[in-house]
Structures are given as structure tokens and as C-alpha cells.
Amino acid sequence: MIQRKGNRNPKTKIRTVSKLMKKHATDIDFAAVLRAVNIPLHIIGPDERLLFGNPAWERYLGLRVDEVIGLHINDILKDTNIEYYFAIETGENGNVKKISHFEEKTHGSVGLTALKLGKSVSMFVYDTDRSETMVNSTPIFKDGKIQCVLTTCLDMKRSLEYREQMLEIAHQNKLITEELDMYRKQYMSEGLIGDSKAVRELRKIIEDTAKTDATILITGESGVGKEVLTNEIHRLSARGNKPLVKINCASIPAALIESELFGYERGAFTGAVKSKMGMFEMAHGGTILLDEIGELSKSLQPKLLRVIQEREIFRVGGTTGVPINARIIAATNQNLSEMVAQGDVRNDLYYRLNLIPIRIPPLRERKEDIPLLSAYYLRKFNTKHLKNKTLTEDAMEALIAHSWPGNVRELENLLERLVIIGNDAEISSFRITNILQDIQASAPLESENGEAPSSLKKMVSQYEQNILQSALRSHGSTYAAARALNSSQGTIARKAKQYKLVW
Ligand SMILES: Nc1ncnc2c1ncn2[C@@H]1O[C@H](COP(=O)(O)OP(=O)(O)OP(=O)(O)O)[C@@H](O)[C@H]1O
Ligand SMILES: [Mg+2]
Structure with a gap:
């Protein structure tokens, strides 16, 4: 049977990797690698003296390695403010093995325990007001003998702070997403x-x-x-x-x-x-x-x-x-x-x-929608303005009869106006025709220079131009004019540009 590359036995794979490592490992400066690790770590020899410490460890203890190299680890720690009075030793699976509570604060190196026991030791060392550190010391063997002990320190307090911050951000993010979702639904509902x-x-x-x-x-x-x-x-x-x-x-x-x-x-x-x-x-x-x-x-x-x-x-x-x-x-x-x-x-x-x-x-081509739309907007504006108005049958007929040049937006605005103005519980057709006539009458027919426009197209365009011009002059901006004319700002801006209006 032909063995495919991907199906190789994992042991063979590991062997290949370690062969490769051996071949290239000599080219790698491992001390530089350890120096680059952003976790405080140091190495002591079997004589309990410091062999190596990386810059993160220097920062963590506030010392300079070249000044303490070769010194006994406890003598180094004694001069730092690292001390603890409580330690939890954990097993390889992370379970708590031993809890020590010292009478006095101590600074004894965890690395020394690993050296003594000849196996990895993990300890959570705790100092109420200052530090919470997870220390892990691992002896490294050569030819059956311990050649050094590598110790890493993980600042749990800072990790916990980061974690808290991350959780807080995640929580905020969730709240914002939910709120956004709510607005989206409301806005689009x-x-x-x-x-x-x-x-x-x-x-x-x-x-x-x-x-x-x-x-x-x-x-x-x-x-x-x-x-x-x-x-x-x-x-x-x-x-x-x-x-x-x-x-x-x-x-x-x-x-x-x-x-x-x-x-x-x-x-x-x-x-x-x-x-x-x-x-x-x-x-x-x-x-x-x-x-x-x-x-x-x-x-x-x-x-x-x-x-x-x-x-x-x-x-x-x-x-x-x-x-x-x-x-x-x-x-x-x-x-x-x-x-x-x-x-x-x-x-x-x-x-x-x-x-x-x-x-x-356009709405005039689908007048069947007018009753549904009107009922919807009536409900909406009654709720908004705390009213309880209804439309008479005649009023509905007047709405259906209108040609709605401003389409649904015009209908929406008219209904809001009808709900706000007046105290009659019923909206009559009379009020609707009145308002619609008012809107039409407010637009002058003559051009600004007094000349009568010649064709229907020109007349309509002149009519539109005049309405726009007076709305822009009295409201001052395309946004305000759009609101007043029940139109969109985009439409007003475009038409203002088209007619070269100044205001
Ligand atoms: N079928 C509909 N159902 C509910 N509301 C509608 C409907 N059509 C339009 N509207 C309402 O009418 C108003 C105008 O609609 P919209 O802004 O979508 O028009 P538009 O075609 O984009 O207009 P413009 O070209 O002026 O930008 C909005 O308030 C919108 O909610
Ligand atoms: Mg639009």
C-alpha cells in the first residue's frame, strides 16, 4: 500500500522534526530567543547560582543581570522586593498539591525546590498588596544529571487586570451590539x-x-x-x-x-x-x-x-x-x-x-395602498402626539382621490399635520382638501421676472423653481427646505443646483 504523506505516523513526524531541529538548531542563538521572550525568566545552575536572566525578568525585579550573574539566587531575590507569604503548589495537571502559608514573608526561590526535587514545580506565590505570580521552575537534564533550572514568572495580577479589561470591553461591545440591533429593528420595523x-x-x-x-x-x-x-x-x-x-x-x-x-x-x-x-x-x-x-x-x-x-x-x-x-x-x-x-x-x-x-x-399608480398606509400613519402619529383621531369615510376618499406628487412622504406628512392640528376627534374630508389646496395655492404661478412661461413643461419647471427659491430663502438650508416641502434634502440640493438657485 502506498502511504500518503499526510497519513504518516505522528512518531515519524516528530522524529523528522527533531532531525530538522538538530540540523538547524546549531544555527539558532537560543540565548537571543530567550532574551526576546516577553515573560520574565531566568536560569540557575546546579550550584544555585544565576546563569541567565532575560530583559523581562530584569524589568520584573528591577535589576541588571550583568550585575548579579553568578550570585546565589536567594541572595539576588533577597535584595529585590519580591517576597511572599503564601504559596500554592500545583501538580502537572494544574491541581493544587500543597498550600504553604509562611509565618513571615519569604523570598525563597521556587527554582531551588525544583532543583531539590529534580522535577517541575509550579507555584502561585501571593503577596496580599503587591503581587500574584505564577512561578514555574523546570529542571533541564543532560546525561541524567540536572544541568540547570529554568524558571518563568507570570504576573497574574496584570494578567487578571488584562482579563478584566478584556471582559469589560467584550461586555461593552455586547451591549453596544444589542443596542444597535434594537435601534436597527426599531428604525427598520x-x-x-x-x-x-x-x-x-x-x-x-x-x-x-x-x-x-x-x-x-x-x-x-x-x-x-x-x-x-x-x-x-x-x-x-x-x-x-x-x-x-x-x-x-x-x-x-x-x-x-x-x-x-x-x-x-x-x-x-x-x-x-x-x-x-x-x-x-x-x-x-x-x-x-x-x-x-x-x-x-x-x-x-x-x-x-x-x-x-x-x-x-x-x-x-x-x-x-x-x-x-x-x-x-x-x-x-x-x-x-x-x-x-x-x-x-x-x-x-x-x-x-x-x-x-x-x-x-408612484403612489397614484397604486392607490389601493392608501388606506393601509393612512391607517398605519394615523396610528403612528396618534401614539406619538397622544391623540386618538380617526378618519371619516369621506376623508379616506379624499386621500384616495389626491394625486400625491410627493408620494408616500407627502401622505405621511399630511397625516402628521392632521393629527397635530385641531381638536376634532374625526378628521374630515373638508380639512384634507383645505390643506391640500393651501399647499397648492402657496406656490406662485408667475415667474420671478413677471413673464408668463410658454409651454406646460416650462410652466411646471418655473412653478417648481419658484417654490424652491422661496423655501430656500425662508428656511435657509436645503435640509430645512426639504422638511418644509415634504421632500428629501438630496432632491432639493439637486434641483437647487439644476436651477442654479442662490439664497
Ligand atoms: N411602502 C411604504 N411603507 C411605509 N412607509 C413608506 C413606504 N414607502 C415610503 N414610506 C415612507 O415615506 C417616506 C419616504 O420614503 P423614502 O425615503 O424611502 O423615499 P425615497 O424614494 O427614498 O425618496 P427620495 O427620492 O426623496 O429620497 C419615508 O418616511 C418612508 O418611511
Ligand atoms: Mg431616498
């Missing part, structure tokens, strides 16, 4: 509400794709639930308990986005005093959402393409690639294929991102 055919189909797609690592492109108007869907995909994937990192390509200035996404090395640019991890690295093991992907500058598009293809990034100023393990989800409310046609988005990037396209239809 809303899930995808709705029972329309469209939402059921979305659920099916999520189920089929969540467990894969395939790149997903989510499209849909502002406020339809692209972020909600991303949360769901992440939650249902095997990456669910890892980070979900979201970056809005429209809200970060072009000059910063590269370092935000990929991180940077120290000295990569003025102000880079230390290196920083980018979003891709932060999402390690989890998911990264590239929101408003249509806003990613053309110069960064090849870099993103590279990440998708090679699964590797280069930090700004870095020369070595960093492997990336993050599932990529991109989202946009723009028409990416149109942007490809206009040359604003690279074709190859579009096809890579569009591996699994998911389009979320």
Missing part, C-alpha cells in the same frame, strides 16, 4: 407597507434577491420608498446584522465625494493629517446605498465601475488596493437610461448597476 399588486411584486423581488449579493438599482419618484426598500433588502439579506451605509451623491460636494466614498491616506491632500476609512470600507460585510446615483460626477463613474468589477478600492493617495465586501444598492429618481443617452452617465456603469432593476411605482 416600519417595513414595506401596502398590499397592492405592485407592492406584493416588490416583496417577491426582494425575497428573491435579498439573499444574493447582486447589485440592485432602485428607481422611482421622490418619496416612493426607495430607502424603505433598501432597508428591507438589507434586513432580509445574510448581511442584515452588518452595517448599512447610505451616501447621498447629490448632497456631498463633488470635491469631497471621492474621499467620502473611498477614504484617504495620510498626506493625500492638505488637511489629511491622518488616514480615513471611506464609506465602502465602513460597509464591510454589509450593504452600501448609493443614493441619487445620477448625480455622481463623470470623473468618479469609472472609479465606481472599477469597485463593482474588481471589488477593490484605492484610497485617495493610496497605492495598495483594499478589498471590498459590500453589497451595492443604487437608487435614483432620475431616468438613468435617458442620462446615458445624453452622455451624463456611462453606459458600462449603467449596465453594471442595472443588473437587477427595481422600479417602485
